[in-house]
Amino acid sequence: MKKQKINILIVTSVIALLALSGIQGYLIYNTYQLKKDVFIKETKKTVSGIDNTKEMDSLTELWYNLLAENLVAYKKNKYLKKDVTTKFRPFTDSLNTAFKEYYTNEMNKVNLDYGLKFKKTIQSIVLFDNDTRDTVFFDKGGKNYFLFGEDFLDQDGILISKARWFTEHDYEEESIDENGDRKIFDATLNIEIRTKDTINIIDWKRIVFRQMASLFVFSVVLLLFVVGLLFYSIKTLIWQKKIADIRNDFINNITHELKTPLATLSIASKSLRNKKIQDSSSSFSNALDVLDRQNNRLQKLIDQVMNNALGSEDIVLSKENVSDTLYFQEVIDDFKLSVKDKEVDVNTVIESKEVNLNIDKFLCTTALLNVLENAVKYGNEKVEINLRTELKNNVYEISVQDNGMGIPEKEYHKVFEKFYRVTTGDVHEVKGLGLGLFYANQIVKAHQGTIKLESKPNVGTTIIITLPTL
Numbered sequence: 001m002k003k004q005k006i007n008i009l010i011v012t013s014v015i016a017l018l019a020l021s022g023i024q025g026y027l028i029y030n031t032y033q034l035k036k037d038v039f040i041k042e043t044k045k046t047v048s049g050i051d052n053t054k055e056m057d058s059l060t061e062l063w064y065n066l067l068a069e070n071l072v073a074y075k076k077n078k079y080l081k082k083d084v085t086t087k088f089r090p091f092t093d094s095l096n097t098a099f100k101e102y103y104t105n106e107m108n109k110v111n112l113d114y115g116l117k118f119k120k121t122i123q124s125i126v127l128f129d130n131d132t133r134d135t136v137f138f139d140k141g142g143k144n145y146f147l148f149g150e151d152f153l154d155q156d157g158i159l160i161s162k163a164r165w166f167t168e169h170d171y172e173e174e175s176i177d178e179n180g181d182r183k184i185f186d187a188t189l190n191i192e193i194r195t196k197d198t199i200n201i202i203d204w205k206r207i208v209f210r211q212m213a214s215l216f217v218f219s220v221v222l223l224l225f226v227v228g229l230l231f232y233s234i235k236t237l238i239w240q241k242k243i244a245d246i247r248n249d250f251i252n253n254i255t256h257e258l259k260t261p262l263a264t265l266s267i268a269s270k271s272l273r274n275k276k277i278q279d280s281s282s283s284f285s286n287a288l289d290v291l292d293r294q295n296n297r298l299q300k301l302i303d304q305v306m307n308n309a310l311g312s313e314d315i316v317l318s319k320e321n322v323s324d325t326l327y328f329q330e331v332i333d334d335f336k337l338s339v340k341d342k343e344v345d346v347n348t349v350i351e352s353k354e355v356n357l358n359i360d361k362f363l364c365t366t367a368l369l370n371v372l373e374n375a376v377k378y379g380n381e382k383v384e385i386n387l388r389t390e391l392k393n394n395v396y397e398i399s400v401q402d403n404g405m406g407i408p409e410k411e412y413h414k415v416f417e418k419f420y421r422v423t424t425g426d427v428h429e430v431k432g433l434g435l436g437l438f439y440a441n442q443i444v445k446a447h448q449g450t451i452k453l454e455s456k457p458n459v460g461t462t463i464i465i466t467l468p469t470l
Contacts, residue, residue: 035208044160055102066091068169099148115202119149128190157198164194315446317360324355335372344383351389367443370436371463375402398465406457416441
């Protein structure tokens with residue numbers, strides 16, 4: 001699968017996840033609206049009966065009679081419009097004390113588990129005289145006339161009901177006739193009054209959210225599960241692609257590595273059938289040497305592949321005590337012999353105090369040779385290698401420094417992975433199986449040691465191995 005297809009799949013999956021989250025959010029919002037509407041409807045139903053009681057009828061009759069008297073005084077030009085409500089205020093304030101006591105008793109009967117405020121207001125007062133309409137009071141900018149309950153902002157309230165009622169109020173009117181006599185007659189005020197009842201539920205949002213708590217928790221858990229599943233699926237897909245790429249890369253590399261010795265073996269074996277070669281002991285011996293070298297090379301490749309299938313926990317160690325001075329001298333001699341056809345300069349500084357190392361000599365030699373061969377593979381035309389050992393607090397430290405191409409810091413953690421090889425762009429400039437440092441890492445771990453890397457691009461790389469001495 002191409003990288004582009006995986007990117008398209010990831011983008012599509014993320015878009016689908018966002019769409020699913022949006023739908024889930026929309027459904028939660030709708031559920032919230034339904035819960036809110038049901039909660040408010042139930043609360044309205046609970047308090048809607050407050051107005052339909054004898055006590056409330058008595059209070060209404062009291063404030064209406066006084067309001068009617070003030071309207072009569074206004075009609076007789078004794079009051080201005082503003083006086084109708086201004087002179088009405090002290091009386092309604094006194095009635096409100098009785099209303100609060102009545103309201104508290106009614107709420108105690110209902111036994112709500114949350115706070116609730118009630119407010120009754122007058123929206124408008126209008127007088128009708130035949131076809132004439134006289135507005136005595138009108139709600140301007142939400143400034144209603146507060147009657148009973150507890151005053152709060154209209155935007156914080158929830159409307160329970162609106163009332164619009166017409167009444168006729170009879171009163172005595174007097175006039176002076178043309179003879180100057182005072183005449184009293186009956187008159188009627190046609191009054192329209194609009195009132196509004198609102199409630200304020202304290203912390204109603206918190207109450208609704210509390211009712212939806214289980215839904216919120218379930219939705220969050222479900223969303224996290226889907227996100228986790230998507231992440232795991234994408235991670236698995238990327239890992240499978242990586243495994244497929246590694247497999248293809250390994251097949252290509254092992255094919256390339258095997259072709260060279262096989263081709264050389266084919267040429268050497270054909271040359272042995274040549275009569276001239278058979279007659280020349282030196283030529284015949286050289287051909288046999290070629291066969292031996294290529295056979296050893298093939299065997300080394302096979303062993304490398306087989307050994308690198310093992311993890312550190314699977315490696316069986318055959319430890320022995322060796323002198324560090326003699327041991328490293330042997331390692332360097334073997335290494336120099338293997339690269340005698342290349343320009344390699346090895347500088348060695350061994351710990352001045354002789355240290356006996358308890359190691360598997362064969363495996364440790366394999367690990368060190370893998371590190372040294374890497375230094376040659378990725379080194380300059382003239383390779384310089386500095387091998388230094390030092391005893392630090394019962395820990396034996398081995399550092400191998402080269403003057404090669406170096407490794408970017410972002411790839412430090414990859415160099416000890418199986419089949420990994422340093423690349424330039426998308427090209428592997430150095431041939432190999434990518435198993436050397438992986439196997440070295442497994443061997444060091446099997447010895448309870450550590451291995452790490454320090455590097456600077458175009459300067460060089462240092463591999464540092466530590467082994468316990470106790």
